[in-house]
Amino acid sequence: MHQLAILDDYQRVAHRYADWSSLEERGVTVTAISQHIAAEADVVAALQDFDIVIAMRERTPFPGRILEKLPRLKLLVTTGAANASIDVEAAARLGITVCGTGGSPAAAPELTWALLLAFARNLTQEEAALRGGRWQTGVGFELSGKTLGIVGLGKIGTRIAGYGRAFGMDVLAWSQNLTEEAAAAAGVRKVTKDELFRESDVVSLHLRLSARSEGTVGERELRLLGPDGVLVNTARGPLVDQGALVTALQEGWIRGAALDVFDQEPLPSGHPLLEVPRTLLTPHLGYVTDASYRAFFGGALEDVKAWLDGSAIRTLTP
Structure with missing residues (x-):
């Protein structure tokens, strides 16, 4: 038995x-x-x-x-x-x-793009406003003409690169082992880590979590991303220094973050990310x-x- x-x-x-x-x-x-x-x-x-x-x-x-x-x-x-x-x-x-x-293979990339689109056009806020009797409360932004930075150009990252190109975005990529050949095959431009965060309007994370990749995004990267930049993470929460991210959102270092993954899951009541502004949060739906x-x-x-x-x-x- x-x-x-x-x-x-x-x-x-x-x-x-x-x-x-x-x-x-x-x-x-x-x-x-x-x-x-x-x-x-x-x-x-x-x-x-x-x-x-x-x-x-x-x-x-x-x-x-x-x-x-x-x-x-x-x-x-x-x-x-x-x-x-x-x-x-x-x-x-x-x-x-x-x-x-x-x-x-399609589940996580599609959720990633859904989060980015929803964030760009303020969908959650606008729907809540509409249900509350208000009409057109904010102004969104378009992806066309923007620069997309992909951290981790594996199977998922490569799909995201294709989505970005289809939406008229310039696509950059970085990871520790990324080669010029792999970047060219995906139709993206290989850059350094600093260049990616400095030049991108949107950065999307697609690394596998390991001792080497944990904390890939910290204060330096978030400050380089800048006040107009958006961070999207549908990979794993610990890829990002959660304390630095909370501070970045509170102080306006970046425009905002769309997150499906967190350092603690399920996300506990009272977690700082539930309180900070400029976020779109989902409960790890990438594979659901x-x-x-x-x-x-x-x-x-x-x-x-x-x-x-x-x-x-x-x-x-x-």
């Missing part, structure tokens, strides 16, 4: 997107947990009886100190192809198999689409079945 936990099923849709009942005949009992478990001690207590865990992206971290306290855990599946909050090296040492899934969830939950089910058969697939290694 196996006990399987599906974590952070906020919308209670895990059973809609995969046929978990197909595991019953193989002796697997499935429990979907909709409430986020934040404290490490509570995570350990909640998962003591499970030998299979499905984690939704980085919502629940699994550092080595937690894995060591889950002796029954044998299979840990993360939705998506990578998860910076899982200590894969510790898992390997403890004999825990870690697997990933596929995803939707029908197509993504079919890939995530369907892929996780495939991983479990393959592991039960003794031939794990999509394994993540140190």
